[in-house]
Amino acid sequence: MSCSKQQPPLRLEGMPLIGALAWLALICAVLNWAVAAMVLLLGLLFCLQFYRDPERIVPREPGIAVAPADGRVVRVDRAVDPVDGQEKDRVAIFMHVFNVHVNRAPVQAELSTQRYRPGKYLNASRDKSSQENEQNILHLRDEQGGNWTVVQIAGWVARRILSWVEIGDHLQRGQRLGMIQFSSRVDLYLPQSYEVFVSPQQTVVAGQTLVAKQLG
Numbered sequence: 001m002s003c004s005k006q007q008p009p010l011r012l013e014g015m016p017l018i019g020a021l022a023w024l025a026l027i028c029a030v031l032n033w034a035v036a037a038m039v040l041l042l043g044l045l046f047c048l049q050f051y052r053d054p055e056r057i058v059p060r061e062p063g064i065a066v067a068p069a070d071g072r073v074v075r076v077d078r079a080v081d082p083v084d085g086q087e088k089d090r091v092a093i094f095m096h097v098f099n100v101h102v103n104r105a106p107v108q109a110e111l112s113t114q115r116y117r118p119g120k121y122l123n124a125s126r127d128k129s130s131q132e133n134e135q136n137i138l139h140l141r142d143e144q145g146g147n148w149t150v151v152q153i154a155g156w157v158a159r160r161i162l163s164w165v166e167i168g169d170h171l172q173r174g175q176r177l178g179m180i181q182f183s184s185r186v187d188l189y190l191p192q193s194y195e196v197f198v199s200p201q202q203t204v205v206a207g208q209t210l211v212a213k214q215l216g
Contacts, residue, residue, distance in 0.1 A: 014051030
C-alpha cells in the first residue's frame with residue numbers, strides 16, 4: 001500500500017469562507033453578541049469539517065478499483081454509460097454534508113474526456129438525479145484499455161462542482177479529481193472486465209475501499 005501525495009488537511013477553496021466566519025465570530029464575541037457569535041462559530045465548525053482533505057492509504061494490488069467518493073452506496077445496478085451509451089455495472093455513492101467531499105480516481109488511467117453538464121438540483125440520493133442534475137462527467141481509459149466513467153453529480157444543497165484534472169492527465173489510483181461542495185453523489189461505471197465488490201447501504205472511503213475487481 002502507498003499514501004497519496006501529501007496535501008494540506010483543509011482545501012484552500014474553503015479558506016476564504018472559513019476566514020470570514022472566524023473573523024465575524026471574533027467581532028461578535030468582542031461586542032458581546034453571544035447568539036450571533038454562537039451561530040457563526042457553528043458555521044465555522046461545519047466548514048472546517050466539510051473542507052477537510054485527509055490523506056488516504058491507497059491499495060497497490062493490481063486489477064482492483066477503489067471508491068471514487070466517501071459515503072454510502074445507494075445503488076449497484078446496470079445503467080447506460082453517459083459517455084459511450086453502453087449498459088454497464090454502476091456503483092452510485094451518496095455523500096451527505098458530513099462526508100469528505102474530495103473525489104478520487106478509481107484506477108490508474110488517462111483522462112480521455114471531461115464534460116460539464118448544467119442541470120437541476122434534485123436530492124442526490126434519488127436515481128433521477130443521475131439524469132437531471134448538474135454534473136461533471138469524466139471518462140478514463142486504464143492501462144488495459146478499459147473504459148471507466150466517473151460522474152460527479154450536484155445535490156439539492158450543492159451548487160458548485162470543482163475539477164482539478166485536465167484531458168490527457170495520467171492519473172494514479174486514488175489521485176484527487178475534484179470535489180462537490182455540500183451534499184452530492186458520484187456514479188462509477190465499470191468496464192465489462194470488472195465485477196462489483198460492494199453492496200447497497202455499504203459505507204465506502206474514497207481512494208481506499210475496494211469497489212471492483214478484475215475478472216479472471
